[in-house]
Amino acid sequence: MVTLKDATLAHGRGKHRQIVLDNITLELRDGERVALLGRSGVGKSTLLDAIRLELGEKAAWCPQEQGLVGALSVYHNIYMGRLERSSTWRNLRNLIRPDPTAWQAIAELCHLLGIADVLRQPVESLSGGQRSRVAIARALYQARPHFLGDEPVASVDPHQGDRLLTLITERHGLCLIALHQRELALSHFDRVIGLTRGRVALDADTSSLTLEQLDALYRS
Numbered sequence: 001m002v003t004l005k006d007a008t009l010a011h012g013r014g015k016h017r018q019i020v021l022d023n024i025t026l027e028l029r030d031g032e033r034v035a036l037l038g039r040s041g042v043g044k045s046t047l048l049d050a051i052r053l054e055l056g057e058k059a060a061w062c063p064q065e066q067g068l069v070g071a072l073s074v075y076h077n078i079y080m081g082r083l084e085r086s087s088t089w090r091n092l093r094n095l096i097r098p099d100p101t102a103w104q105a106i107a108e109l110c111h112l113l114g115i116a117d118v119l120r121q122p123v124e125s126l127s128g129g130q131r132s133r134v135a136i137a138r139a140l141y142q143a144r145p146h147f148l149g150d151e152p153v154a155s156v157d158p159h160q161g162d163r164l165l166t167l168i169t170e171r172h173g174l175c176l177i178a179l180h181q182r183e184l185a186l187s188h189f190d191r192v193i194g195l196t197r198g199r200v201a202l203d204a205d206t207s208s209l210t211l212e213q214l215d216a217l218y219r220s
């Protein structure tokens with residue numbers, strides 16, 4: 001479904017060009033749940049960007065930096081997941097008078113994610129874990145066939161991480177998610193892609209992997 005063949009992923013141009021991943025070949029298939037692991041700075045976000053480019057609007061996107069608007073309510077932040085589907089006029093009206101259909105759908109999502117009690121609150125008043133759930137809710141509200149996430153469950157507790165990953169994976173075909181919790185990688189995913197030093201060091205079914213093998217990705 002998505003294929004990168006002998007791809008070199010880099011940042012910058014000319015003498016400022018920095019190769020992050022060199023000559024990598026990957027094939028991602030519909031229905032696969034893939035965990036993306038590796039030390040900080042190894043290139044997980046860079047790889048996700050390249051896959052996003054391939055999938056375009058077919059993939060919901062939950063970015064690492066979240067991109068939430070602090071002064072706006074949880075409802076309005078989640079509504080932004082479908083902003084492009086409505087006219088500017090309708091979106092502006094929604095700022096003052098929430099659209100009843102959108103409100104109901106977003107309230108249901110928030111209930112599932114355990115943030116229904118803060119639906120009307122500005123995002124700037126939430127905890128880090130609550131913000132993560134708002135960012136995930138916004139991506140789920142996009143209702144796209146596939147899901148790409150850059151450490152979406154980094155700041156939630158293990159129990160919540162478990163629940164959130166279940167919600168994400170049961171609603172999407174291909175899921176490619178960067179994370180650092182190795183236990184969650186083994187329990188929620190079919191496949192692990194591990195990056196080290198500019199290359200794909202591991203690409204295997206989780207059924208054949210142990211925590212020790214995943215730990216090795218984090219050693220220098």
Ligand SMILES: Nc1ncnc2c1ncn2[C@@H]1O[C@H](COP(=O)(O)OP(=O)(O)OP(=O)(O)O)[C@@H](O)[C@H]1O
Pocket residue numbers: 011012018020038039040041042043044045046047064
């Ligand atoms: N926009 C950019 N311009 C130049 N270099 C960049 C840019 N974004 C990332 N890099 C560099 O590319 C390399 C890989 O970064 P990337 O963000 O993909 O790593 P990561 O594995 O996602 O890290 P983390 O786990 O900390 O989020 C790093 O050396 C980083 O400094």
